[in-house]
Amino acid sequence: MKLDATDLRYVTTDEFRVLTAVEMGSKNHEIVPTQLIVQISGLRNGGVNKNLGSLAKRNLVARVQNARYDGYRLTYGGYDYLAMRALSKRDSMYSVGNQIGVGKESDIYIVADSEGKEMVLKLHRLGRVSFRAIKEKRDYMGKRKSASWMYMSRLAAEKEWAFMCVLHEHGFPVPRPVDHARHCILMEFIDAYPLRQVADVPSPGRLYSDLMDLIVRFARAGLIHGDFNEFNILIRRDTGEAIVIDFPQMVSTSHLNAEMYFNRDVQCIRKFFRKRFRYESSIYPKFSSSKKTGEGQEGEDFRLDVVVAASGFKQRDQETLEEYMNTVSNQEPDGSEDEEEEEEEEEEEEAEEGKEGERGGGQQSIDDQSQHPPPDSDSASDTDDA
Numbered sequence: 318m319k320l321d322a323t324d325l326r327y328v329t330t331d332e333f334r335v336l337t338a339v340e341m342g343s344k345n346h347e348i349v350p351t352q353l354i355v356q357i358s359g360l361r362n363g364g365v366n367k368n369l370g371s372l373a374k375r376n377l378v379a380r381v382q383n384a385r386y387d388g389y390r391l392t393y394g395g396y397d398y399l400a401m402r403a404l405s406k407r408d409s410m411y412s413v414g415n416q417i418g419v420g421k422e423s424d425i426y427i428v429a430d431s432e433g434k435e436m437v438l439k440l441h442r443l444g445r446v447s448f449r450a451i452k453e454k455r456d457y458m459g460k461r462k463s464a465s466w467m468y469m470s471r472l473a474a475e476k477e478w479a480f481m482c483v484l485h486e487h488g489f490p491v492p493r494p495v496d497h498a499r500h501c502i503l504m505e506f507i508d509a510y511p512l513r514q515v516a517d518v519p520s521p522g523r524l525y526s527d528l529m530d531l532i533v534r535f536a537r538a539g540l541i542h543g544d545f546n547e548f549n550i551l552i553r554r555d556t557g558e559a560i561v562i563d564f565p566q567m568v569s570t571s572h573l574n575a576e577m578y579f580n581r582d583v584q585c586i587r588k589f590f591r592k593r594f595r596y597e598s599s600i601y602p603k604f605s606s607s608k609k610t611g612e613g614q615e616g617e618d619f620r621l622d623v624v625v626a627a628s629g630f631k632q633r634d635q636e637t638l639e640e641y642m643n644t645v646s647n648q649e650p651d652g653s654e655d656e657e658e659e660e661e662e663e664e665e666e667e668a669e670e671g672k673e674g675e676r677g678g679g680q681q682s683i684d685d686q687s688q689h690p691p692p693d694s695d696s697a698s699d700t701d702d703a
C-alpha cells in the first residue's frame with residue numbers, strides 16, 4: 318500500500334466524519350454495522366452510504382458482507398490516514414516521500430514538514446503477522462479484541478514514543494522525537510547506514526567499546542534495549558557516531574528476565590563484530606556489575622524505567638505488549654534464526670569468492686531500500702479479522 322499525502326487534502330468533512338465513525342465503531346465491533354456508522358456519524362443514511370462507497374474505493378474502509386449483517390471495517394490505510402491527518406493538522410508533517418524500510422512489524426517513510434525538512438514516519442504494524450492464532454491463545458482486551466491489530470499497533474507506538482522521549486531528554490544517542498498519533502511516530506531523520514550495511518569502520522575496537530558502553534549506560538539508567546542488533550544501530554554518515562533506534566521491546570533492569578535480555582544484547586554485538594569485522598574482545602559487560610547499584614553512584618543517577626512508567630505508559634499496557642511480542646516470537650520463525658541462516662549464507666558466499674568485505678552493499682544509501690515493494694497490507698489485514 319502506498320501512502321498518499323494528496324489524499325490528506327481530498328477527504329471531505331463528511332467522509333472524515335464517516336471514517337471516524339468506523340474507527341469508533343470498531344472498538345466494539347469486528348465489522349461495524351452500517352446502521353451504527355449512521356448513528357455515530359450523525360449524518361443521513363443516504364449520505365453515509367455514499368461516503369462509505371467513496372472511502373471504500375480508496376481503501377480507507379473495506380466492505381464486509383457477513384452472515385448476520387453487512388458492515389465495514391477500518392483498513393490499515395484508513396488508520397494510517399487518520400493518524401497522518403492528525404499529524405498534519407498539527408503542522409507536524411506535510412508531505413510523504415519514499416518508503417525506506419519494511420519491517421516485520423513496521424513501515425518506515427521519509428516525510429517532510431511544510432518547509433521541506435525531512436523526517437522519519439514509523440507506522441507500527443503489529444498484527445500483520447498472523448493475528449488469528451494469537452487471538453485464539455489470549456484474550457488481550459476482552460471486548461476490544463476485534464480491533465486488536467489497531468490496539469496493539471497503537472500500544473507499540475505509545476511505548477516507543479515514551480522511551481524515545483525519555484532517552485532523548487537524558488542525552489542518549491537516539492533520534493529526536495517530533496510527534497506521535499495513533500500507531501505512528503514522527504522523528505528526526507538520521508543520515509546514516511544501518512550497521513548491518515557497514516562493511517568497514519575505521520576502528521572496530523572503538524565502535525565495539527562505544528556500543529558496549531551504551532549497553533552499560535542503558536543499564537545504569539535501569540533499561541535494557543532488548544533488540545540491540547546491527548539493524549537497530551545506525552552509523553551516522555558524517556561522524557560515524559552510533560545512533561540507537563527501535564524501542565518497543567525495551568525492558569527494565571528489574572524485569573524477571575533482565576539478565577537474559579542484557580546478555581542477549583551483549584552477545585548480539587560480540588557475534589556481529591566477530592563475523593563482520595573479525596574483531597573479538599574478552600572484555601564485555603556483565604549484568605551484575607552494570608545495572609544500577611544505588612543512588613549517588615557515578616554515571617546515570619536515575620531510573621529511566623521509573624520515569625517512563627510515570628510518563629503515562631502503564632504497566633498493564635507494557636505487559637499486554639510484552640505478552641503479544643512473546644507470543645509472536647514463539648510462533649514465527651524468530652528473527653535471530655533468520656539472521657543466523659543469512660549469516661551462514663553470507664559466510665558460504667564469502668568462502669566461495671575467497672575474499673572479504675564485499676558483503677551487503679556497505680556503501681548503499683538507505684534510499685536504495687525504497688526499491689522494496691510495499692507490502693500489501695490490506696490483504697494482510699483481511700486475514701486478521703475477516
Ligand code: ADP
Nearest residue numbers: 418420421423425437492505506507511548563
Ligand atoms: P522495525 O521495528 O521494523 O525494525 P526500525 O525502527 O528498526 O523498525 O526501523 C527500520 C529501519 O528503518 C532501520 O533499520 C533504518 O534503516 C530505518 N530507520 C528507522 N528510523 C530511522 C531514522 N530515524 N532515521 C533514518 N533511518 C531510520
Ligand code: MG
Nearest residue numbers: 420548549563
Ligand atoms: Mg528494527
